[in-house]
Amino acid sequence: MAASRAYLDHNASAPLLPAARAAMLAALEVDANPSSVHADGRSARRMVDGARRDVAALAGGKPEHVVFTSGATEAASMLLSPDWRMGKAPVRMARLIVSAADHPCVLNGGRFAPDAVTRVGVDADGIVDMVALEHELAGHDSAQGLVLVAIHAANNETGVIQPVGDIAALVKANGGVLVVDAVQAAGRIPLDISDGYGDFLILSSHKIGGPKGVGAVVGVSDLMMPVPLVSGGGQEKGFRAGTENVSGIAGFGAAAREALTGLAGVDGIRSMRDAFERVVVELAPDASIFGNRTERLCNTLFFAVPGLKAETAQIAFDLAGVSLSAGSACSSGKVGPSHVLKAMGHGEAAGALRVSIGPDTGEAELKAFEQALRAHLVRRDGRERAA
Numbered sequence: 001m002a003a004s005r006a007y008l009d010h011n012a013s014a015p016l017l018p019a020a021r022a023a024m025l026a027a028l029e030v031d032a033n034p035s036s037v038h039a040d041g042r043s044a045r046r047m048v049d050g051a052r053r054d055v056a057a058l059a060g061g062k063p064e065h066v067v068f069t070s071g072a073t074e075a076a077s078m079l080l081s082p083d084w085r086m087g088k089a090p091v092r093m094a095r096l097i098v099s100a101a102d103h104p105c106v107l108n109g110g111r112f113a114p115d116a117v118t119r120v121g122v123d124a125d126g127i128v129d130m131v132a133l134e135h136e137l138a139g140h141d142s143a144q145g146l147v148l149v150a151i152h153a154a155n156n157e158t159g160v161i162q163p164v165g166d167i168a169a170l171v172k173a174n175g176g177v178l179v180v181d182a183v184q185a186a187g188r189i190p191l192d193i194s195d196g197y198g199d200f201l202i203l204s205s206h207k208i209g210g211p212k213g214v215g216a217v218v219g220v221s222d223l224m225m226p227v228p229l230v231s232g233g234g235q236e237k238g239f240r241a242g243t244e245n246v247s248g249i250a251g252f253g254a255a256a257r258e259a260l261t262g263l264a265g266v267d268g269i270r271s272m273r274d275a276f277e278r279v280v281v282e283l284a285p286d287a288s289i290f291g292n293r294t295e296r297l298c299n300t301l302f303f304a305v306p307g308l309k310a311e312t313a314q315i316a317f318d319l320a321g322v323s324l325s326a327g328s329a330c331s332s333g334k335v336g337p338s339h340v341l342k343a344m345g346h347g348e349a350a351g352a353l354r355v356s357i358g359p360d361t362g363e364a365e366l367k368a369f370e371q372a373l374r375a376h377l378v379r380r381d382g383r384e385r386a387a
């Protein structure tokens with residue numbers, strides 16, 4: 001990352017942590033395949049298993065219930081399947097329920113047929129409509145099969161935190177299975193799958209300072225598992241075949257370790273986020289701050305300013321050396337109206353910008369953001385006067 005730039009896009013990808021880089025470099029020194037039984041193979045296996053313990057600890061789960069994947073998108077595609085197995089016995093998931101504000105990798109329903117997917121709404125604060133969820137769960141005909149629910153723990157755009165414990169209790173009471181997309185929550189709020197926080201968690205390495213292209217499923221158990229998405233050799237107990245990405249997994253493990261200890265520092269990140277929010281409100285008193293009436297991640301600020309087009313503003317910030325996102329901007333540089341804001345009832349709120357920070361974000365980044373926003377607002381006011 002260029003030191004002169006202000007990087008305010010941690011929810012898109014957090015900078016690689018020195019500990020993750022060091023673990024990756026160490027793993028690159030090991031040539032062997034972790035499935036090989038010789039000493040070199042065993043060295044690689046130790047790295048994968050060490051990371052497995054660290055990722056399990058971050059999720060409050062057991063190492064034997066971690067399945068490494070190529071990222072959270074693959075983890076979601078693996079879990080969102082109508083076909084599951086309990087041992088050798090097939091288990092059918094007849095319906096998938098997701099929330100309208102989920103990340104596209106969940107929203108799109110994975111391997112379910114589109115007509116088997118139900119989307120429940122969120123309220124104006126972005127919280128899942130519990131009444132609608134209960135209605136859908138209660139109305140499900142269990143003779144057809146089980147019901148699978150997949151919901152994000154915290155939203156990647158607004159940072160809004162879902163009441164996962166309540167959702168898990170509701171899903172359990174109705175005999176369903178709950179997948180929690182904990183990608184943005186990891187390292188920012190405590191996760192504990194052993195304590196009623198869903199049946200499966202989805203994690204992504206690069207959102208917590210690990211390398212890109214690595215993720216995991218952490219289950220409460222592996223008694224009932226989806227039919228593999230990637231089949232072949234018996235890696236990951238047959239749940240996800242293919243030679244493990246040893247350096248990626250080692251980096252993920254190191255980042256998971258830091259994410260767990262980093263939980264102690266969230267108040268400092270929140271104070272810095274609040275400072276960014278104050279800048280927005282001072283410079284643009286007519287700004288809307290999304291999700292600020294409810295519990296939000298410590299590091300996320302999602303806002304819109306009337307008359308400020310997000311795409312243009314993002315380019316202006318970029319030219320001023322500030323990296324942030326317009327909308328979710330998660331997919332291939334594409335910026336469209338946010339489906340999350342739409343689900344929250346904000347209609348054509350296309351002009352939203354997201355600032356997402358990390359533990360190293362400081363006064364220099366705050367100043368760069370303030371200057372860029374001030375300059376852009378002056379240009380907007382000039383345009384308005386000229387019009």
Ligand code: PLP
Pocket residue numbers: 011012070071072073074103105152154155156181183184203204205213214215330
């Ligand atoms: N879920 C959420 C909430 C996300 O924010 C993202 C990425 O932005 C993903 C899933 C997908 O993660 P990955 O990049 O590891 O596929």
